Amino acid sequence: MFKRTDTKVVKIGDRCIGGSYPVAIQSMCNTKTDDVEATVSQILALEAAGCEIIRVAVPDMKAAMAISDIKKRIHIPLVADIHFDYKLAIAAIENGADKIRINPGNIGSDERVRAVVDKAREYSIPIRVGVNSGSLEKSVIEKYGGVTAAGLAESAMSKVRLIEGMGYDDLVISIKSSDVMMCVKAHEILAAQTDHPLHIGITESGTPVSGNIKSSIGLGIMLNEGIGNTIRVSLTGDPLEEIKSAKMILKTLGLRTGGIDVVSCPTCGRTNIDLIGLANKVEDMVQGYDLDIKVAVMGCVVNGPGEAREADIGIAGGMGEGLLIKHGEIVRKLPESEFLSVLKEELDNWV
DSSP states (O other), rough: OOGGSSSSEEETTTESTTSSSOEEEEOOOOOOOOOOOHHHHHHHHHHHOOOOOOEEEEOSSHHHHHHHHHHHHHHOEEEEEESOOHHHHHHHHHTTTEOOOOOEEHSSSHHHHHHHHHHHHHOOEEEEEEEEGOOOHHHHHHHHSSSOHHHHHHHHHHHHHEEEEEEOOOOEEEEEOSSSHHHHHHHHHHTTTTOOOOOOEOTTTHHHHHHHHHHHHHHHHHHTTTOOOOEEESSOOHHHHHHHHHHHHHHHTTTTTSSEEEEEEOOTOOOOOOOHHHHHHHHHHHGGOOOEEEEEOOOOOTTHHHHHHHHSSSEEEEESEEEETTTTEEEEEEEEGHHHHHHHHHHOOOO
């Protein structure tokens, strides 16, 4: 087991990661960064959902310059994601990025990396050193006979030592692979070699179905081993889904408390209400509540009443109607048409 509390503390804007700080939730905008209105709108929605650090792509100078306007209208730290052009990293820092993400291997010469490091030092912002399995150096691939966990860790540490050799250690490290178990092994190797905070995630994990499964397994293993100070669940879809998934992963592992936990049965031939529709509506509805409680949405008389009694509040469905159960006690019988509105009213007035 590793101890994430043994890592250094890194300050990103007004948020700290590493040490004893909670694992922070990140996402990345899928808007064009130079479309300030669209980007700000998405970030504000992500903030409301629970995103704590946001990253934006900086593929050109227009995107780098837009950071200044975006920063004025958001409330969470902003990370600029840069590849290839070191001048974009410098411009992003000058325009207010709270952290930059670079892969020194594709930035160019050591002199260009040093120019970025010097600018980060001047503005006192951290650098996230990122290495992906898809961009591993040819020399490392040849050494290990392909893309391997050991190669990923070695590549990442070589980049870290390069920047440390320039007298800068305000660093966060990330290594990403779409191969879940390779990614886990690479982080295990890396965590044993460094005390820099680690940003963890499964890259290119896929759609919300496959991506959630891969991310839950990979991140779950690493977090449970004590690896990871900040996470992103990478999904092909609405970034808001990444936040929901990240919160659930952390809560399931006991690394977060708070927020309503919705439990629902899988349905069967005994179900006589629209349980699937109800469960989805309840899950969406509870996102806006800062309550640390369990809500049960159950479909039939076999396990429904018992499961609902174990929750703080719940519905146990019957034949087009159901029981409202609160703190283990039956409150009253409701028609199916009132399930959602009554639950909302109860949550609105929860004490």
